[in-house]
C-alpha cells in the first residue's frame with residue numbers, strides 16, 4: 148500500500164517534468180519522501196539548464212564570403228565579365244557581353260536585388276535569360292526581367308512550365324518560396340545549345356534526368372566556370388533526400404558528367420560559397436561511400452529478425468522499420484568519415500542513405 152501511495156505522485160511528477168520541457172526553461176519536479184509511517188511527498192521545482200540539440204559543428208571549409216549587410220547581397224566578378232550573385236542561400240550568375248546581359252536563373256529569395264547587382268556593374272540591358280530548370284525557388288522571379296528578353300531552356304523545362312502555367316492549378320507556383328508564374332521559354336533545345344552574344348559564349352547541355360527532367364549544365368569555356376544547380380553543394384551535404392533528386396542513378400552520374408568539363412569554378416545554385424573541381428570530387432566520393440554503405444546495410448540488417456518483432460500483419464510497419472534500420476546502419480557507417488568534412492552531414496546523411504538504399508532496391 149505504501150508503495151502504491153508513492154507511485155501515483157511519482158508518475159505524476161514524471162509526467163509533469165516531461166510536460167514542462169517546453170520553451171527555453173525546463174522545470175523538473177522532484178519528489179522526495181518525508182520519514183514516518185505515512186510519508187507525504189514533498190514536491191520542489193528545479194530549474195534545469197536546457198541541453199542544446201547535439202549537432203556537429205559546421206566545418207570552416209563550408210563558409211563563404213561575408214554578404215554586405217547594407218545591400219543584402221554579394222556580387223563578384225569571377226572573370227572576363229562573368230559575375231556571381233548570392234544573398235547567402237541561393238546563387239546565380241550573369242555575363243556582360245557588350246551587347247546586353249545574359250542572366251541565369253532568378254530565385255525569388257534574391258529577387259530584385261539581382262537587378263541591383265547587375266546595375267551595379269553594367270549599364271547594359273538584360274537581353275537573354277537562361278532557366279537552369281523549372282523549380283520555382285530558382286526561377287520564379289523571372290517576370291522581373293524585360294519582356295523582350297530571349298528566354299532559353301531545355302525542352303523538358305518548357306513542358307514543366309506549361310503545366311505550371313495552368314490557370315486551373317489548385318495552388319500557385321512557388322508556394323512558400325515566393326515569386327509568380329514565369330514567362331515561357333522563347334528558345335528551347337534538346338541536347339545542346341551554344342549561346343553567343345557579343346563577346347561571350349555559353350554552352351548549354353542536357354545530359355538526361357538527374358535532379359529533375361530538363362536540368363542543364365551551363366558552361367562558360369572562356370572563364371572555365373560550370374553552373375549545375377541542385378546537384379553539388381560545395382562544402383556541405385546536399386539538401387535533404389539527395390536534394391530531392393528525381394532520378395538517383397542520373398543524380399550520381401551527374402558528378403562524373405560535371406567533372407568531364409574543363410572548369411575551375413563551380414556554381415551550385417545554393418548557399419554562400421563557390422566551388423571548384425575538388426569540391427565536386429569530394430561530394431562524388433561522399434555519395435559513392437554512402438551508396439556502398441547502403442549496399443552493405445541491405446546485406447547486414449536482418450529483415451527476418453525485424454519481422455519477428457513487427458510480425459507480418461502490417462507490412463508497411465515491417466518495411467518502414469526495416470528500411471529505417473538500413474538507413475540508420477548506412478549513416479552509422481558513413482558519418483565517422485564525413486561528419487567533420489562536410490557541413491551538416493549529421494543532419495541529412497540518414498535521409499540520403501534512405502534514398503540510395505531505395506534506389507539500390509528498385510532502380
Ligand SMILES: [Zn+2]
Pocket residue numbers: 280282285358377
Ligand atoms: Zn530544383
